[in-house]
Amino acid sequence: MSRQTLDVIPKHRLLRRTLYGLLLAAPLLPVGLACGNDEGCGFGSTTLSGGTVPLNPDGTAPAQPSCGGCPEQPDPIPLLSCTARKSETPGRADVTCSYMTCMNDGRRPEGLREALASRSGDALGALFAHAAWLEAASVPAFLRLADELKAHGAPESLVRAARRSAGDEVRHTRAMQALARRHGATMPDVDLPPFESRSLEEMLLENAVEGCVRETFGAFVAGWQSRTAQDPEVRGTLRTIARDEVRHAELAWAVEAWAQEQLTPAQRERLLQARQDALRMLGEEVEGQRLPEQLIREAGMPSRDQARTLFQGLSTLVA
Ligand SMILES: [Fe+2]
Numbered sequence: 287m288s289r290q291t292l293d294v295i296p297k298h299r300l301l302r303r304t305l306y307g308l309l310l311a312a313p314l315l316p317v318g319l320a321c322g323n324d325e326g327c328g329f330g331s332t333t334l335s336g337g338t339v340p341l342n343p344d345g346t347a348p349a350q351p352s353c354g355g356c357p358e359q360p361d362p363i364p365l366l367s368c369t370a371r372k373s374e375t376p377g378r379a380d381v382t383c384s385y386m387t388c389m390n391d392g393r394r395p396e397g398l399r400e401a402l403a404s405r406s407g408d409a410l411g412a413l414f415a416h417a418a419w420l421e422a423a424s425v426p427a428f429l430r431l432a433d434e435l436k437a438h439g440a441p442e443s444l445v446r447a448a449r450r451s452a453g454d455e456v457r458h459t460r461a462m463q464a465l466a467r468r469h470g471a472t473m474p475d476v477d478l479p480p481f482e483s484r485s486l487e488e489m490l491l492e493n494a495v496e497g498c499v500r501e502t503f504g505a506f507v508a509g510w511q512s513r514t515a516q517d518p519e520v521r522g523t524l525r526t527i528a529r530d531e532v533r534h535a536e537l538a539w540a541v542e543a544w545a546q547e548q549l550t551p552a553q554r555e556r557l558l559q560a561r562q563d564a565l566r567m568l569g570e571e572v573e574g575q576r577l578p579e580q581l582i583r584e585a586g587m588p589s590r591d592q593a594r595t596l597f598q599g600l601s602t603l604v605a
């Protein structure tokens with residue numbers, strides 16, 4: 287099949303313009319290593335359940351719930367924040383606890399059980415091993431998306447793009463595993479319970495969070511790494527991955543655009559709210575990041591100041 291036939295998702299011009307604008311600015315930005323800490327860990331997050339809390343008297347979920355139910359993780363995996371959303375249990379809200387981890391961002395499938403940082407290898411190995419793990423977890427996420435899009439009558443172009451994305455993630459996994467091995471680390475196993483059927487709205491909520499926010503930001507970070515990593519092998523690997531990740535982000539936004547026709551105004555409002563919540567949580571993670579200087583220098587990971595700039599670009603896009 288020709289490349290032209292495969293490029294079925296229209297390019298998202300604002301997304302590409304935003305990304306290229308950010309990347310062109312890369313050499314001019316200060317290399318903010320002030321927050322660097324060789325023992326530190328940061329950028330990226332994982333979430334765990336923190337139990338439930340009571341709803342507010344007016345029936346809304348508390349904006350700043352207690353994080354007391356969040357499970358403790360060994361250092362250096364600090365708790366970043368917790369948020370609450372209305373539970374299916376009457377009068378209660380589910381608490382989601384967000385922890386910092388050393389990793390890139392991507393499309394996480396529902397139910398993915400977190401793998402903590404690799405204990406073997408150095409900081410770079412841990413970064414690449416975790417990135418490989420996340421790439422591997424993205425494969426079933428895209429296959430599920432393809433099946434669900436088909437089941438919900440989405441255009442064939444979206445279904446094909448989701449399947450193609452799954453294939454991309456297989457290649458990304460191998461590429462990241464190779465980088466991890468170079469630094470003495472191995473990819474953790476992907477622990478994912480079987481998927482259950484879900485509604486169109488549930489699928490779209492995941493797409494809003496994991497695709498429109500997280501994978502889009504992941505595409506920005508990958509693009510940044512492809513330009514700033516001192517290690518030429520990392521730059522080369524990330525160049526290919528970044529190109530694919532831009533298409534994955536475009537797929538998420540194309541799914542979002544298609545969904546607008548399928549949903550009620552109330553459902554569209556919930557989708558918008560989910561995107562805003564995910565953006566806010568990501569912003570908190572960016573503000574709290576503490577990256578080892580080695581990851582900024584050799585892997586091209588953005589420093590906190592640089593990540594803020596990328597995040598501002600994403601915020602403009604999401605808004
Ligand atoms: Fe990927």
Ligand SMILES: [Fe+2]
Nearest residue numbers: 392424531534
């Ligand atoms: Fe991806």
